[in-house]
Amino acid sequence: MINQDSIVALATPSGAGAIAVIRVSGEDAIAIGAKVFRSVKGKDLEKQKSHTLHLGHIVDGPKILDEVLFSIFKGPNSYTGENTVEISCHGSTFIQQQIIQLLLRNGCRMANAGEFTLRAFLNGKLDLSQAEAVADLISSDNEASHQIAMQQMRGGFSNEIAQLRSELLNFASLIELELDFAEEDVEFADRTQFHELLNRIEFVLKRLIDSFAVGNVIKNGIPVAIVGEPNVGKSTLLNALLNEERAIVSEIAGTTRDTIEDELVIGGIGFRFIDTAGIRETEDVVESIGIKKTFEKIAQAQVVVYLIDNGQLIMDNGRISEIKIEIEKIKNQFPLKPLIIIGNKVDKLETAQIENLKSEIPDILLISAKQKIGVEDLKTTLLSFVNTGALRNNETIVTNTRHYDSLLKALEEIRKVKFGLESNLSSDLMAIDIKEALYHFGMITGQVTNDELLGNIFANFCIGK
Template sequence: MILHDSIVALATPSGAGAIAVIRISGQDAITIGNSVFKSIKNKELTTQKTHTLHLGHIMDGSKTLDEVLVSIFKGPNSYTGENTIEISCHGSTYIQQQIIQLLLRKGCRMADPGEFTLRAFLNGKLDLSQAEAVADLISSDNEASHQIAMQQMRGGFSNEIAKLREELLNFASLIELELDFAEEDVEFADRTQFHELLNRIEFVLKRLIDSFAVGNVIKNGIPVAIVGEPNVGKSTLLNALLNEERAIVSEIAGTTRDTIEDELVIGGIGFRFIDTAGIRETEDVVESIGIRKTFEKIEQAQVVVFLFDSSEFKVSGLKLKVELEKIKNQFPLKPLVIIGNKADKLEESEIGNLKSEIPEILLISAKEKLGVEDLKNQLLSFVNTGALRNNETIVTNTRHYDSLLKALDEIQKVKFGLETNLSSDLMALDIKEALYQFGMITGQVTNDELLGNIFANFCIGK
């Protein structure tokens, strides 16, 4: 896949704004830009130095479309590795379309989604995992996902994989050399060093694979289901967490008939809170559908917050414990936060009794917003933020995760072969497959279908 034509797209969001940026990249990008640009100082863009700015007008024949600022980036010292210009014009949608249509008539074509970044990859400016991180960076909506995307875009993940691949490749070459001298019965690859390398690769792969559990939820937001009986304050708690009247609050039981979702960033981590219908026996058809959806949302959630009215514990304590056991048994692997709401109504003796009956309980008053910060801290404790603080590599991409699992499987096969004195030719096959999976991550091994799937998810203009 070699692309030589010049592409154009709007690099800023569509719609009206103060300014808009139109990007052109390709072998003839500067020449095409020069054909429609008239400098206020009569400069020719084709003779100007790279990384310079020029003020002038975009001209359609004798008609002036706009006063603009043109940035020049000459390949290979540009984002795409090709000649690139960026036209900063006024943000009128009419002006944007007039300039783009003019450039199309001058020989450009509209860029496909992600085509600028695709060209950067094809021209060796980024490897494939770094290119994918560009899309993650654009879509990041909290500090944690931004930090992970930046770390990957700077090549942290790529460098780890490239180093492992290079070391394994060196040993693979020695194994292949042994096969060339099979009749001589000699060993060029030191088996002890090879075993140490395999152990190190296995350790790193397992760490990266384990990080996906954290990385995936950080990237997509951690879903938290707020569940409990009707009228215990679930909607009030959601409003207190979000600090806005997002859910309808009423004294009437069963007010929430459907699930309500909203997001909140806590400590740089995105949490997606789901206020569910109250769980109870009911003959109301609509409410029954909402309750069924509640259990579906618990199934999808990473964390379950079980809320009950602490002021009613004397009356309904036994029933509450049965409900808690039911949720624990049905969802044993999900972190469960047990919250006693309306704690502002309790006497000291009642608080002591509650804590002795349910040691892990968190007492709050959603209406008075007491204890809400404690809940936020507890939710944050379920996320392994240590890796973020230590700037460790965290895997967030499902494609990378799949290749890492396959590479680990092949490395374990090689390790088993080494420990059981398997012949070098059979080990060489497993080593090649592990190298292939490493290459799939960084793009050293690729195909047009894979690239099409990856870059189709980019926005146009990037």
């Protein structure tokens, strides 16, 4: 499946900049580069050592296009495992296109999305899960997602899976050997050791599967729905969290008629805050649609922030009972979602009123969104809902849905093998389930793959990587 032709693409973001990097990979990459590069010291590029830099000019016949730095990486000691060159030129879009077109005329073709990394995978420079981590690293926009992507790209996840697969494969070989000597009724695989291995594999798989709950939200951002009655300060709170006027704020109840979303990084973790329409009985058709969307967003959120106007509660003591009923409704409807109850406009309360509120609603967090009082406490509370212990301990965290699916299937097969071992099933039946488990392990790292899978994965990469 590995193409032998040379591919070219812009490796830096498109558009004008100080410099741009144009990457070429393939068996003839250095030879093609030598056709268009003229060294200031008259060097022959094809005779230069790997991992060296050379100053010169890109030329199209007698015409000089740009002064550049030319990098040489000889295979297999390159990112793709092939001969690779990188041309660092000035960042004019005109210069970029002129050089790329020149390389195309001299034997290159434009690279497909992710084709450089695909070649790295096919040439054994990294496995499939590491290749996917490259895309995650490029798209990481906070410290946590960056840390996870780096850990996976360095092979932490791959190594765990490879170790389990290797040990299981050794026992699978012994089971297969027993089948060859079935008539002699001998056992080459120690059943006690095999049972211990299955227990260990099951434990590791469960840990990796459980980590997906944390990894998925860290990778995509933790959605937080800000809900409550109209005019309690939801939009003001969103603006205070983001430190900008993101949502329209007015004294008119029902100003927010649709959901407004924005992102904020807290302690290296990405949070997606969703300002929703106020929940109340209304005959306004548009506002009713917004309220319907509010409940949809609550269902999608990982954390729910329920905002209360302290001033309204103080003016009407009966409102506290009504609010407590609403809080219980949300807890009953979404029992698994963390619920943060916030009393807004604390700056308008006296000490005795604050103590009364805390006694009525013990877990309430008192803030003033407008004055930005207590906003940092809210951020700390939000961060407490994220299990960052795995990050601090550099444990493997699964973030990829494809990996998660394969781990679930592998665990199912391991449990079948374990059941067969405990039920004294014949070796030939256990061998079938062992092969299935090995297959799903191989799907994660790319030891088992197909063209359609690779196409789907690398189509999500940017051109030039």
